[in-house]
Amino acid sequence: MVKGMDVIGKKTIEGSTHCSECKAASHHRNPIPSETHTHSDQVLGRVFSNICKVQTVTHEGFKYFITFIDDFSQFLTIYPIKNKSDMLEKFKEYLAEVEWQTSCKLKTLQMDSGGKIFFIRLHFILKEHQHNS
Numbered sequence: 615m616v617k618g619m620d621v622i623g624k625k626t627i628e629g630s631t632h633c634s635e636c637k638a639a640s641h642h643r644n645p646i647p648s649e650t651h652t653h654s655d656q657v658l659g660r661v662f663s664n665i666c667k668v669q670t671v672t673h674e675g676f677k678y679f680i681t682f683i684d685d686f687s688q689f690l691t692i693y694p695i696k697n698k699s700d701m702l703e704k705f706k707e708y709l710a711e712v713e714w715q716t717s718c719k720l721k722t723l724q725m726d727s728g729g730k731i732f733f734i735r736l737h738f739i740l741k742e743h744q745h746n747s
Contacts, residue, residue, distance in 0.1 A: 653685055658712060660685040660722040665701060682708050 654660040662683045671677050676694035680701055683690050691712070693704040705723075713719060 654721075655686065656718065656721075657684060657686050657716050658718040658720045660724060661720060663705075663723060663725045665695075665698065680704050682712075684712075 662685065663681060665678055665680045667678050668676065672694065674694070675696050678695045678698060678700075680693050680695055681690060682692075691708060693708065695701065695704055709720060
């Protein structure tokens with residue numbers, strides 16, 4: 615599910631799953647492994663998230679996108695964002711939407727990007743979320 619961005623051209627993946635923009639941007643992070651030693655045994659038991667920079671800014675001004683992949687269902691959600699500072703708002707939007715849709719609560723969020731300030735703010739959001747649940 616992509617919100618706020620029109621898809622132009624082919625809508626299927628052929629060949630490599632690494633787009634030319636990712637190759638040109640020389641993304642240095644390792645991809646989320648296709649297999650892990652342990653898998654979540656429930657929806658929202660573990661969600662992987664990452665933020666990536668696009669090579670070409672979209673007409674709408676989006677420079678990044680943030681992904682959320684549920685480990686149990688492998689369901690992928692992508693949000694385009696204009697600034698890295700928009701990550702928290704998109705996380706809150708994602709969390710509210712998936713918890714409402716699935717009637718499950720997020721147990722673990724695994725990220726490899728965002729920086730120290732983001733994680734401090736995320737910690738407070740999750741702490742507040744636990745108290746409100």
